[in-house]
Amino acid sequence: MPQINSASVSDTELSHLREGFTGSVIEAASPYYEEARTVFNAMIEERPGVIAQCETVEDVVRAVGFGREHNLEIAVRGGGHSVAGMGVTSGGLVVDLRRMNTVGVDPDAMTARVAGGATMSHLDRATEPFGLATTGGRVSTTGxxxxxxxxxxxxxxxxxxxxxxxxxxxxxVTADGALVRASADENPELFWALHGGGGNFGVATSLTLRLHPLPAVTAALLLWDADAGPEVVRAFRSFMEQAPDEVGGGVLYLTGPPEEFVPEQLVGTLTCAALVTYAGGGQTARDAMRPMLELGHAGELIVEVPYAELQCMLDDPPGLRNYWSAEYLGEFPDEAVDLFCARASQMIVPSASQHVLFPQGGAVSRSDTDYPVPWRRAPWCVHPFGLWEDPADDERGRQWARDIRADMLPWSTGAVYLNFIGNEGTERIVAGLGADNYRRLAAVKRRYDPDNVFHRNHNVKPG
Structure with missing residues (x-):
């Protein structure tokens, strides 16, 4: 779809959009424009022509219709965490869902109905009083x-x-302005596509999610000097291969933060850390973590808290420049461990960057569904997560991520969680979804968005 500058949309036409619009319609001259256009990644400097901050489903329908009528490129913004800045567009229209952030919990059915602009914090805070939770991201600000x-x-x-x-x-809300519901029994092919296919098929105005009992979680953040990294990573690898499903976490390199639990010699320097989480509390959690607790770490923080509190503790700072990528590995032998640890020295330090190894397995890999998430079968994920302040570090940060990806290719499955990467080309998207799945998704796309209106995403082109 061609893109035009909003200057070609007249004040009269914008006034028509505002008529009956519950939310706010923001232009470049508005004092709220800069805040409204800013996304998580400070590298993204796109300047949309119109930002439609929707408060109702009817607002969304009206905004999508306006964008199509005036041939504007449409971006859909929820949390704004896309590292490629896909929630914003240059000169076009942003359908901004952030005001649609309510969460309704049904404790009897153990479900939550989540509006399209809600963040993980909205969801987690709503479910916490009921002792319920569901799988969320690793920070509270993600949409x-x-x-x-x-x-x-x-x-x-x-x-x-x-x-x-x-x-x-x-x-x-689909490209033609229809409100469509998808579930296992209603539009099942669309429902399948929504399990990994992203925002290709319409603007999600609400999601209903299954909840699980979870009164508390336990987290242990353990710190070592960077030189201990290879030993720590090997120990974590062995630990996770035997860990129960309740255990999660990751091992990572980071800049030692200026916190009381961090030894003075690690503050501001490259540090190796293990974060071990446990879905539960008490002595059972400590017993499950014991192999990592007994490694002889230099610093520790161990807490038992509600899940929502854990999520807020790990929030990434806004306003930084971001570049992320990932490789999913079928195995993680000693040679890969050594390469992973050696690349940590290329990180920008001090910075908020993290050089992460995530485990999978458990319920992730046991699922027998055919959803388009082929990366679920990989036992390990290497995730260079770059965040820094100085634009002069941009190329260094990107190259570090590319180099670690290149190092891991001998063990890579080829599949990748697309939320972990930016714009890395069509081949990466196809690999992330699976070639057969991509063809099936393209058929769904053709049915619900034949003109590819919703293409500001990891795009699946209509078949």
């Missing part, structure tokens, strides 16, 4: 919609499955 529709991996996935595995139903 639920994009997270779930992309597959959704987090600290609880080994216990409760991927976020999309817990999707009960969804409601979408």
């Amino acid at each position: 639920v919609g994009g997270f779930v529709l992309g597959g959704g991996t987090g600290w609880l996935d080994r216990k409760f499955g991927l976020a999309c595995d817990n999707l009960v139903s969804a409601e979408l």
Whole structure:
């Protein structure tokens, strides 16, 4: 779809959009424009022509119709965490869902109905009073919609499955302005596509998610000098191969933060850390973590908290420049461990960057569904997660991520969680979804969005 500058949309036409619009319609001259257009990745400087901050489903229908009528490129914004800045567009129209953030919990049915603009914090805070939770991201500021529709991996996935595995139903506004519901019994092919196919098929205005009992989680953040990294990574590898489903976490390199639990010699320097999470509390959690607790770490923070509190503790700072990527590995032998640890020295330090190894397995890999998330079968994920302040570090940060990917290729499955990467080309998208799945998704796309209106995403082109 061609894109035009909003200057060709007259004030009269914008006034027509505002008529009956419950939310706000923001233009470049508005004092709220800069805040409204800003997304998580400070590298993204797109300047949309119109931002439609929707408050109702009817607003969404009206905004999508306006964008199509005036031939504007349409971007859909939920949490704004897309590293490629897909929730914003240059000169076009942003359908901004952030005001649609309510969460309704049905404790008897053990489900939550989540509006399309809700973040993980909205969801987790709503379910916490009932002692319930579902698989969320690894921070509280991620948008639920994009997270779930992309597959959704987090600290609880080994216990409760991927976020999309817990999707009960969804409601979408399609490209022609229709409100469509998808579930296992209603539009089942669309429902299948929403398990990893992302925002290709419409604007998700609500998701219903399955919940699970979870009164508390336990987390242990253990720190070592960077030189201990190879030993720690090998120990974590062995630990996770035997760990129960309740255990999650990751091992990572980071800049030692200036916190009381961090030894002075690690503050501001490259540090190796293990984060071990447990879906539960008490002595059972400590017993499950024991192999890592007995490694002889230099610093520790161990807490038992509600899940929502854990999520907020790990929030990434906004306003930084971001570049992320990932490789999913079929195995992680000693040679891969050594390469992984050696690349840590190329990280930007000090910075908020993290050089991460995530385990999978448990309920993630046991699922027998045919959803388009082929990366669920890999036992390991290497995730260079770059965040820094100075634009002069951009190329260095990108190259570090590319180099670790190149190092891991001998063990890569080829599949990848698309929410972990930016714009890495069509071949990567096809690999992330699976070639057969991509063809099936393209047929669904052709039915619900034949003109590819919703292409600001990891795009599946109409078949």
